[in-house]
Amino acid sequence: xxxxxxxxxxxxxxxxxxxxxxxxxxxxxxxxxxxxxxxxxxxxxxxxxxxxxxxxxxxxxxxxxxxxxxxxxxxxxxxxxxxx
Amino acid sequence: xxxxxxxxxxxxxxxxxxxxxxxxxxxxxxxxxxxxxxxxxxxxxxxxxxxxxxxxxxxxxxxxxxxxxxxxxxxxxxxxxxxxxxxxxxxxxxxxxxxxxxxxxxxxxxxxxxxxxxxxxxxxxxxxxxxxxxxxxxxxxxxxxxxxxxxxxxxxxxxxxxxxxxxxxxxxxxxxxxxxxxxxxxxxxxxxxxxxxxxxxxxxxxxxxxxxxxxxxx
Numbered sequence: 664x665x666x667x668x669x670x671x672x673x674x675x676x677x678x679x680x681x682x683x684x685x686x687x688x689x690x691x692x693x694x695x696x697x698x699x700x701x702x703x704x705x706x707x708x709x710x711x712x713x714x715x716x717x718x719x720x721x722x723x724x725x726x727x728x729x730x731x732x733x734x735x736x737x738x739x740x741x742x743x744x745x746x747x
Numbered sequence: 748x749x750x751x752x753x754x755x756x757x758x759x760x761x762x763x764x765x766x767x768x769x770x771x772x773x774x775x776x777x778x779x780x781x782x783x784x785x786x787x788x789x790x791x792x793x794x795x796x797x798x799x800x801x802x803x804x805x806x807x808x809x810x811x812x813x814x815x816x817x818x819x820x821x822x823x824x825x826x827x828x829x830x831x832x833x834x835x836x837x838x839x840x841x842x843x844x845x846x847x848x849x850x851x852x853x854x855x856x857x858x859x860x861x862x863x864x865x866x867x868x869x870x871x872x873x874x875x876x877x878x879x880x881x882x883x884x885x886x887x888x889x890x891x892x893x894x895x896x897x898x899x900x901x902x903x904x905x906x907x908x909x910x911x912x913x914x915x916x917x918x919x920x921x922x923x924x925x926x927x928x929x930x931x932x933x934x935x936x937x938x939x940x941x942x943x944x945x946x947x948x949x950x951x952x953x954x955x956x957x958x959x960x961x962x963x964x965x
Contacts, residue, residue, distance in 0.1 A: 674850075678890060681851045681915070705804075730812060733805055733841065735848040736890055 665712055665747035666719035671740045672732045673704040707731055710747045719743050748965060749775045751789035753819065753835075755810045756781065757798030760832065763938040764795050771941060772958060781813040787821045790965055791828040794835025796883070796936055806849060806886045807837030816842050829930045830961060833884055836922070836932035845923055845932045846899070847891045852884070853915025859883040862935060863910035864921055868903040869928060873960035880935035880953055882913065882921075887934040889916040889923075902926050907933055931961065 674680040680702050687701040709726070713719035723741050732739040750768050754761045761778060768774040779785045781799075799810035810816065816838065823829060823844060831839040839845045852858060862882045866874035891899065896918055899905050907922035914934075922933030940954030 677892065678850070679853075679915075681853050681855055681888070685855050730808060731804070733808070733848055735840075735846075736850060 664714065664719075665710055666716060666743055667745050667747045668709045668711070668719065668723045668741065668743045670707040670709060670723065670727050670731050671704060671742075672707065672737050673739075674702060674737055678736055716743050748772070748791070748962075749777070749789045751777050751779050751785065751792045751822075753779045753792065753794050753815050754781065755797075755799035755813065755834075755838075757801060758795045758834070759797030760795040760936060760938055761797070763936075764793050764832075767938050767941045767954070767958065768793075771955070772962065779815050779818075781810065781815045784814050784818045787818065787825055787827065789822075789827070791830065791961075792819060792822055794829070794831040794838050795938075796833030796835060799834055799838060802834070802837075802886075805837075805841065807834060807839075807841040810834075810838045811841035819844075823930065826927070826929055828961065828965065831930075831932040832936055832938065833882075833887075833934055836934055837886060839930060839932045844930045845925060846895055847889055847917075847923070849886050849934075850888045850890055851886050852888050852913070857883070857885045858887070858913050860913075862913055862921070864935060865908045865910060866906070867908060868906045869924060870906050870957075870960055873963070874956045875953075878953060878956070880937055880957070881939045882935045883939075884914070884934055887914040887916065887921075889920045889934075891917045891920070899923060906931065907935065 683702040690698045720743050727739050765776050768776050837849045840848050861879045863879050904923050906924050908919040909921050912919045924931050937954035937957035
């Protein structure tokens with residue numbers, strides 16, 4: 664079976680994320696003074712083969728831990744969104 | 748003496764390092780391509796500046812999972828000296844040879860200029876106080892939480908600080924060393940200040956004092 668999943672990677676709350684800061688400043692300068700905070704993260708779409716949805720989730724968790732996010736500075740959420 | 752220089756797709760300071768090691772220090776060198784494991788029979792290893800795998804995902808992330816870096820883990824176990832410069836430093840943090848992480852410069856700009864540095868720890872008495880090296884990076888903003896920063900200070904692991912922090916690095920950190928003093932990572936480029944320094948108004952050949960210091964005791 665082929666499953667589709669989404670890995671969302673965010674900087675930890677404690678990290679001052681420079682891209683988000685720049686985007687926020689740009690919005691404020693163009694009239695959106697009501698924006699309090701912008702944080703830019705990553706949305707990674709993965710299609711993989713597994714025997715069940717549970718197995719697909721486990722595989723995706725392993726992939727995320729091995730490469731897709733760095734726990735020193737980031738947190739990550741995993742979703743299996745359906746069959747491909 | 749024999750040095751191994753790890754080369755990744757996108758490395759662009761490997762030849763500079765090679766030239767310095769061979770011409771100035773009479774090293775025998777070997778360029779080690781990322782797709783191959785290697786035998787740990789060198790005295791010292793370098794990870795050069797530049798890029799690796801386009802630095803997609805995070806700088807150094809994919810390179811840190813390569814076969815050559817896997818062999819480098821053997822070298823680390825054998826207490827070999829390992830030096831990562833710029834992208835090499837990023838790879839060493841991603842591979843967890845060194846703590847912390849390097850993220851996008853605070854001002855989001857690529858910074859390429861000479862920076863004044865304060866040599867500390869191992870380099871405090873080996874490098875002149877009035878010291879500068881070229882930097883060239885977009886992701887040199889060193890990240891360390893309170894606990895890590897305390898650990899780095901307690902163990903004398905900070906080896907260079909910026910005099911005028913260009914990138915938002917925690918505590919002005921430009922370079923660190925591992926607890927056992929074998930693995931070095933720094934954002935500035937000493938290899939770019941060996942042959943070119945004579946053409947600048949800054950102290951000549953400043954990169955040499957860095958190499959002189961790390962080769963002591965090899």
